[in-house]
Amino acid sequence: MPERKRARGAALPVYDLNGRDGMPPVNVVGFKAHNLMRMAAMGLPVPQGFVLATDWCRAAQRATGIDAHLPAVLRSRIDNLEQTSGLGFGSARRPLLVSVRSGAPVSMPGMMETVLNVGLNDATLEGFLRLSGDHRLVWDSYRRLIQSFAEVVSGVPPAPFEAALDTALRRAGVDTAARLDFRALRELSRTYLELHREHAGREFPQSPFDQAAAAVRAVFASWSSAKAIEYRRLYSLTDDLGTAVTIQRMVFGNAGGNSGAGVGFTRDPSTGENRLYVDWLAHAQGEDIVSGRRRVTSEDDLPGWLRKRLTSVGESLERAFLDSQEFEFTVENGELFMLQTRTAKRTAMAALRIAVDQVDSGLIGPKEALRRLSGIDIDSLTSSRVELSGPPVGRAIPAGIGVAVGPAAFSVDAATAFSKRGTPAILVRNEVATDDIAGIAVVSGLLTATGGRTSHAAVVARQMGKVCLVGCAALSVDDRSERAMLAGRVIVEGDPLCLDGNDGAVYLDSPKIVEERPEALLSRVEQWRHDAH
Secondary structure, eight states: OOEEEEETTEEEEEEETTSTTOOOOHHHHHHHHHHHHHHHHTTOOOOOEEEEOHHHHHHHTSTTOSTTTHHHHHHHHHHHHHHHHTOBTTOSSSBOOEEEEEEOSSOOTTSSOEEEEETOOTTHHHHHHHHHOOHHHHHHHHHHHHHHHHHHTSOOOSHHHHHHHHHHHHHHTOSSGGGOOHHHHHHHHHHHHHHHHHHHSSOOOOOHHHHHHHHHHHHHHGGGSHHHHHHHHHTTOOTTSOOEEEEEEOOOTTSSSSOEEEEEESSOTTTOOSSOEEEEEETOOHHHHHTSOSOOEEGGGSOHHHHHHHHHHHHHHHHHHSSOEEEEEEEETTEEEEEEEEEOOOOHHHHHHHHHHHHHHTSSOHHHHHHHTTTSOGGGOOEEEEOSOSOOSEEOEEEEOSEEEEEEESSHHHHHHHHHTTOOOEEEESOOOGGGHHHHTTOSEEEESSOOTTSHHHHHHHHTTOEEEEOOTTEEEETTTTEEEETTEEEETTOEEEEETTTTEEESSOOOEEEEOOHHHHHHHHHHHHHHO
16 A cells, blocks of 8 residues: 555655556646556556655645655655665665656646756765766766756756856867766866855755755745746646656666667657657756757667667557657666656647547547547648748758747747737747746747757647747857847847748748648548537
8 A cells, every 4th residue: 555644634645656556546646657657557667666646745835844754755665666676775885866756647848847866975976886887977967966956956047057067068179068078077076066065055965865855845846836837827727736756766868878868759749740759869868858958869860779669669658548649768778768658749730630640540539539629729720831932041950830920039028028019929049948938928939049849848839839940050049139140140139030840941031921721631520520410
């Protein structure tokens, strides 16, 4: 039975992900943990872990809090992880490291926080090195933990850490952290410890259990963050749902060799095409992709064995969940691990195509398809494209179909001001984060220099029907001067831009746009409606 602790008579349940405690409903353990349990039951490779149910979040928001019970529960459940993994949390010889992730009963991509590599400290570094034999993995994981802990738990802005990283990159003559050797990462970790001390006003905690408890409290607190509140407002979600917190054994996509991290969709979430759609980074952890801070590669760059395996996994997920899925995964030294699956956020056009395809394949019936499409104004659905125009000034990676036209804006405030004047803008940024959700909601399109199609911000933009182009290598934005350089051309606030989400073209004018209706798909829906009556 699930372990239960009491705070003023309120039960605070904890569940193992392996199903030993049964299969609790989504509103109790959140979508992430519930779907992890389902994947584990399917025989898919899910790292061992446990989940603190949503009751904990509500308790954390009350004056009584959770501190009286959290340490004992963490010790009890982590002891179980130690027994199943053969590792020790805080061990100087064979250390266990864990991830601490949010997971609400409804999908809220990127609105709450995550802390990875919890359990590393000055003592366990040596054990991790002995266990892995990889100096680079050890120091890369440590610097990631320190920065993540500083930002998520201690409330330190990312700027000082990003500046230190930029200095390390210039000194080493490389362009990404993935190219830094272990000596540079070791020095960067030491710098990060100093930055934490300076900006947080206290030392980085060396106790693994103190790290874990603080991370749990911070993830629960992120339920009440400004971006999470704004997301719930936009989608009319109640504030009392709460989030669960899932704690799992770490797997390392930054382990070198045949390792990496990715986010995939079983179908193209922009068009609905039935094909594998993946953003992938070798020698990376998942936060590198979903944060939108890194340029990523696509399914075309996957190793052949991984592409085949993910295709098979995607087919299994669709059969089990009866809908297109978005999933997160890590590959550690050639071994695949599944970290999440959820119903894929998609454009209205993709929703229409997916519904028709899944009815045709027999996966769902017309009645279910009509239910899924009930929130979309199908009869007015059109697709847009740019009629033959002059050559584009630049190209980026499409993360949402359609065409967007509007004045350039370099901040959420500027985008909001344009919207209030009745002219939705194009938000132009080096990177877009989910913190920008208020701006994403009021623009017609987004253009970024970095990031991938599956970053949390891109997923949110696509769900909102925004045209989104990411990873524009020719774009450089100067936030201070509120201007950008695009392929040698200067763009200032208010300059007209056009984004073609169909092929990734960027124009510095307003070309002619053609609207088209997906008549063949719409006729299928009309037939379903007719047959239903």
